Amino acid sequence: MQDNTAEESLKVKIGHNKIKQKIDIVEQKNxxxxxxxxxxxxxxxxxxxxxxxxxxxxxxDGKLPPSVTHEIVEENDEKLPKIQRRRFSAF
Known part of the structure; x- marks a missing residue:
């Protein structure tokens, strides 16, 4: 049973280290x-x-073509566009 607890503790430490690394990157790049x-x-x-x-x-004009289920709400040259679901079926 102690092995399982030690393994869980190690997973938590690894998770915290990954989060800290991400925070450090964010702080460095401002x-x-x-x-x-x-x-x-x-x-x-x-x-x-x-x-x-x-x-x-x-x-x-506020309408989507018949075969479209998602609206492109924001486009960006560097990233994928942001989309939002507008209808559940294209039929």
């Missing part, structure tokens, strides 16, 4: 709040897949 928002890899894949399937578009 980043703004917007720059701190980092997309999780699974979120990035989700957005890429929606864009690949052409299920996202900018609204025109």
């Amino acid at each position: 980043l703004t709040e917007e720059e701190l928002i980092i997309m999780h890899p699974s979120e990035e894949k989700y957005v890429r897949d929606i864009l690949f399937r052409q299920e996202a578009a900018r609204s025109q």
